Amino acid sequence: xxxxxxxxxxxxxxxxxxxxxxxMPMSEESAEGAAEPELFRFRVPAxxxxxxxxxxxxxxxxxxxxxxxxxxxxxxxxxxxxxxEAFNNAVIHAYRGxxxxxxxxxxxxxxxxLSLRVIDExxxxxxxDVPPPPLEGDVDSLPEGGMGLFIMRSFxxxxxxxxxxxxxxxxxxxxxxxx
Amino acid sequence: MLDYQKTEQSxxxxxxxxxxxxxxxxxxxxxxxxxxxxxxxxxxVFDLQALDLIDSSGVGAIVSLFKRVRTLQxxxxxxxxxGQPAEIFKLLRLDRAFELYDSVDTAVSxxxx
Numbered sequence: 001x002x003x004x005x006x007x008x009x010x011x012x013x014x015x016x017x018x019x020x021x022x023x024m025p026m027s028e029e030s031a032e033g034a035a036e037p038e039l040f041r042f043r044v045p046a047x048x049x050x051x052x053x054x055x056x057x058x059x060x061x062x063x064x065x066x067x068x069x070x071x072x073x074x075x076x077x078x079x080x081x082x083x084x085e086a087f088n089n090a091v092i093h094a095y096r097g098x099x100x101x102x103x104x105x106x107x108x109x110x111x112x113x114l115s116l117r118v119i120d121e122x123x124x125x126x127x128x129d130v131p132p133p134p135l136e137g138d139v140d141s142l143p144e145g146g147m148g149l150f151i152m153r154s155f156x157x158x159x160x161x162x163x164x165x166x167x168x169x170x171x172x173x174x175x176x177x178x179x
Numbered sequence: 180m181l182d183y184q185k186t187e188q189s190x191x192x193x194x195x196x197x198x199x200x201x202x203x204x205x206x207x208x209x210x211x212x213x214x215x216x217x218x219x220x221x222x223x224v225f226d227l228q229a230l231d232l233i234d235s236s237g238v239g240a241i242v243s244l245f246k247r248v249r250t251l252q253x254x255x256x257x258x259x260x261x262g263q264p265a266e267i268f269k270l271l272r273l274d275r276a277f278e279l280y281d282s283v284d285t286a287v288s289x290x291x292x
Contacts, residue, residue, distance in 0.1 A: 048203040077263040084234045147235035
């Protein structure tokens, strides 16, 4: 049997999967809207070069969603932008002054939303203490830093921070447009 | 991964960036920028057609250069912005701060207008 679609393509297509006999169990459930989100998880050392591995996969997922008209190219760019900033923050800030630990990235794709969780075991921080960058001023006041959180909050529909069991959990969600 | 080509055209320095300008690669670009400023090259065009991705660190590098050349009466112009970097420029309102052009030649010609 030749499977023309990729695994992810079939998973994300929802109810119309299985055209070539490659139907996933989820596809039938998806038609009822009751499917559990598909979950992908990475655990990598907190180094910037590993971000690209996770980013490449998330880009692939966004591309598949775009192909199935579930996410526009523009929204895909926004998800990627938010993810990059989240990962950077974990690498640059969470483990500052201490031995580098792991970063976990979880991506869950459901029928209604795409959820990203970026988890580190470093220093926590208080997002409310981070002021938004100045964006209305002249050239001299253009921001050179402090934009990461602003990018995440602007580009995602939900951004939350939680601390649990010694871990810092950043949760971001993007609502998937209805077909 | 970031590749860049630096060329000179009509006394304007053109940086063609390819790949990712981010926390990992921005430091290398900053070194180039230091060399540029040391040589008083203050008319700069960034050709971003092949730039796939930018993050806040990458934005910081370009904004830093922009501010410094402006104090020296120079300018930074942006050509062929697209894709994810265009989304970031729009969000951070950099599309208002920088002059944006559809072609490198047009951007270069604006220095001599």
